[in-house]
Amino acid sequence: MPQFKAPIADFQFLLNDWLGIDEHYQSVGAEGMDAELVNEIIAQGAKFAEEAVAPLNREGDEEGCKLVDGQVSTPTGFAEAYHEYVANGWNAMLGNPDFDGQDLPYSAAVPVHEMLNSANLSWRLTTMLTESAVLAVDKHASEELKTAYLPKLISGEWTGTMNLTEPHAGTDLALLNTKALPQADGSYTITGNKIFITGGDQDWTDNIIHLVLARLPDAPPGVRGISLFLVPKFLLDEQGQPAERNAVSVGSIEKKMGIKASPTCVMNYDEAKGWLVGEENKGLACMFTMMNDARFQVGLQGLGAAEASFQGALQYARERMQSRAPQGVQQPESKADAIIHQPDVKKMLLTQKALTEGCRALSMLYAHQMDVEKYTSDERHDKAKKVIAFLTPICKGFMTDMGTEVTNIGIQVYGGHGYVREWGMEQLVRDTRIAQLYEGTNGIQAADLIGRKLTRDGGDMLNATLELLASRIAVMADAGRKQQAEDLLNEWRDTSTNLLGASPENVAGAATDYLHYSAYCILGILWLDMASTAANSSNELIKEGKANTANFFIKRLLPRKDVHKSVVLAAADDLLALQDQQFDYV
Incomplete structure (x- = not known):
């Protein structure tokens, strides 16, 4: 490996x-x-x-x-x-x-x-x-809850979980039926079952703090009636130390395609003692604080796996000797040339590199805006908050889709060896695949982006994001790349603005393609910006490597946006025309 x-x-x-x-x-x-x-x-x-x-x-x-x-x-x-x-x-x-x-x-x-x-x-x-x-x-x-639990959660002495999904209620949390009953001492008893709980139990710490969505007896129907509760594995004694075991248990651990070393648990709550977090029936808003952070973090999972796969593929391509390069003998001292000299292999490696480093730039721009939101309280704070909201589904959806693409390319570079477990490449594919599914599937991310963050918002979040990118373009030193970036930004603005008046079914039908279209436009701008900056780098590898990779991205990957754009602008009539029974002719 x-x-x-x-x-x-x-x-x-x-x-x-x-x-x-x-x-x-x-x-x-x-x-x-x-x-x-x-x-x-x-x-x-x-x-x-x-x-x-x-x-x-x-x-x-x-x-x-x-x-x-x-x-x-x-x-x-x-x-x-x-x-x-x-x-x-x-x-x-x-x-x-x-x-x-x-x-x-x-x-x-x-x-x-x-x-x-x-x-x-x-x-x-x-x-x-x-x-x-x-x-x-x-x-x-x-x-009171902060004082009791935050210090040890922050230090890591205790770990935390997020309990949303139930066997019958995934994305549609309005269907969840875990129940919470108020008690005379101000606590609640929590009863129900949750599935897919990461770290639901482990042998790392002496307590685990579960954040659980549940419904009070008099709660209104739907998501308006969901509350959030803190439910510890062990209740605390008067000194704040874990003592009596709470009525929380692990029903099973899931047998999964990947992330096998992470305990994904079925959790059973049998009148477990918990405490309300936030206001009654406002739990979903509280949980979204956690979910939005987790969505970006899941995007980083796709990015991290992509980097690992690229490193493995690059090492293998440099060492694997196979035939001669079409442009002429590259290693005359050997009977064959390393496959890195094959143009098609270089294309695969460059695709990995361009997507990985482009997504890394996106993640660091996102972190930059998180800093602005965290430390400022003026107009910059409000704009950064809008940018973060708009970019969150793109980071989660695109970075995990690209993680799967890049790790699959890693297997391809290895050939048959990539399919064998000992080389480690197939594990990266298995581990990364879940990132497109949890914390809201990538289809949900796309629907969120085009439905809530663009059309329902009226373009405010989009405009804040456009303004941020325009501010970076304005100071680019390379005039040629600056013009390319301006053209790309204007195209993305025009295409996005045209969607503001689209019908609900056309918006929904365009969702995934709009997310990818937006991501390629953004990465294109970031690559042009990075190449312009790298021209002044004292590190020659950075200077030349960024320029050449940017050229590759613009020439060979950015054209993908045009296919997505054509679908974004198409009506959804073909998606709705096929009737249910016509899928299998039965």
Whole structure:
């Protein structure tokens, strides 16, 4: 299995040269932060990902998780790596400083998160959900609940989960029927079953804090009647330590295509004791604080797996000797040339590289805007919030779709060896495939983008995003690339604006193609911007590599947008014409 090596040079380029991180931190008032500190955080995060987490990846996939006497055990070494993670403070990076968090900018944390996903996606999942749970508790819970639970969730001494899905209720949460009954002491009893719960149980910590959606007896129907509850695995004693076992149990752990080292649990709540988070019947809004963070984090899973696959494919292509290159002998000292000299193999590698580095730039631009939202309270805050809302479904949907494409290309570069487990490439495909499904399928992301974030919003979120990209284009030094970027931005604006008056069925029919069309336009602009910036880099590999990869993206990948655009502009009559019984002629 290829050894993961963190892409530190690319992160440094994006932070130092492309985003101008020192000026950015000064602008938003991120006290104590500068490029030197962020570079050190990334270097130490890379070391942990490479040395502590990555070596567990294949073995964890082979060993999987086990459920014995109601207790989940994770693969060998996973708990020890987690304890090291917590001891070094990684779990607390984004936490509220009032509860012992480090309050780092997102631009400092996102690179570490990406590297952890590259190193071991299964291992990263539990820490990811804990960070999302921290956000929901911090924003919506009472001060009493925050004091009792946040410090240990932020430190990582305890982990957190998100309990939404039920066997009959997936995306349509209006159908959920887990029940919550109020008690005289202000608590509630929670009864019901939840499925697909990541980290529902594990052997890493002595408590797990479940955030559970449930319905009160007098709740209105539909999503307007859903409340959010905090339900610990162990109830706390007067000293705030885990004591009596709550009525929460694991029914089973799912047998899955991938992420086998992550315990995905069926959870049973049998009058378990819990506490309301936020207001009654407002639970979905509280949970979306967690879900929106998780959706971006899932996008990082696609990106992380893509980077790992690209690294493996590149290494193999450099070593695999097979025939001679069509442009002439490249390695005369050998009986054959390495396959990296084959134009078709280079096209595959360049596709991996262009999509991966393009998505990384998108993720760092997203993190940049998260910093603006976090630290400012003026007009910049409001604009950043709109940009984040618009980009969230694109990051989740496109980055995970590209993760699947890139990891499949990785197998193709390896040929038959890619299909064999010992090389590790097929695991990346299996592990990444789930990212297109959970935290809202990519079809749901597309519907959210075109339905809520574009047409229902009237274009405000789009305009904020256009304004951000236009501000980057305005300062591009390369006049030729600047003009290309301006043309691309204007095309995307015009196409998007034309959808504002479309019928509901045409909007729904165009959803997935609009998400991909938008993503290719955005990545095209980002690649032109990066190439313009890289022209002044002192690193010749960055300077030439970014320029050549940008040229490849514009010539060979950006034309994909035109196919998506043609579908976006088409009416949905053909989608609705075929009747149910005509699908199989029965």
